[in-house]
Amino acid sequence: MKVLANDGISEAGIRLLEENGIEFLNQRVSPEHLENFINENKVDVLLVRSATKVSKELVDACSSLKIIGRGGIGMDNIAVDYAREKGLKVINTPTASSKSVAELVFGHFFTMARFLHESNRLMPLEGDTRFKDLKKDFKNAFELSGKTLGVIGFGSIGQEVIKMGIALGMKVKVCTRKPKTENLQLDFFDGQTVNFEITSTNNMEEFLKDSDFISINTPKTTEYILSTPEFEQMKTGVFIVNTARGGVLDEVAMLKFIENKKIAGVALDVFESEPKPELALLMNPALSLSPHIAGSTVDAQTKIGIELAKKLIALKKDL
């Protein structure tokens, strides 16, 4: 089995592959050379993160390919259904990075609630007048504890966000396409279960009206989940974090609601025009921004590499 990890894979993953007799091609190939490289080297497995696009054309052009692996969760950069129709196996690592993503969600919530993004930018180099002004400007800050956390999506990331919210003393509401009343088993308190409210995405009004902090944790959608009608229904002063995908939140509409102070702050780790976010977003002080790094921790990437390697080792015997 010959593996190309075109967007990289952790050392731990490479070690595990090699220990199990799997050939690892330590190379990153540009999109225009990828087809040739795979064909010339008879690559069996193409591993990607979100940077490398695996199109129908690439699947058709590379007959040696048998497995496409996504190191991470979202597979919107891969023609998954088409590849499966053509007999390829498509795998991902649905839980390995969930904790890292959830931690970034709270990193952004804390940042916005305490103006850390602005503080870092505006702290004066010298003189105490500006220091005192900033201290005054930033006094309208909030605790997360006791507030209502609204989580859109109930997959593995959504569930990690919920657990962290509960641990902080937040009230939790969940909005998902497949609602069912559930108890979430918390793994940090032995055997303890916690009740929280689950709403359907068709019936978001109450959820939006009550949430002080909203986190979107869904796969990429074809339509906006949050746009003008939803922003209108939200509580004044709401904070929103999008670590899901650009296109689940309407950026243009959002800016209007920031301007009229309905929304207090938005954090974006993903963008409609990624990797070149709109200037209007980059220049807006109410936004806390990061460059699609929610799953980019050493811990998550180590777990991802190991999980991918284990899956490939299990699939090797069937090739």
Ligand SMILES: O=C(O)[C@H](O)COP(=O)(O)O
């Ligand atoms: O879907 C994911 O796993 C995240 O968006 C991370 O994407 P990345 O692997 O490109 O960082």
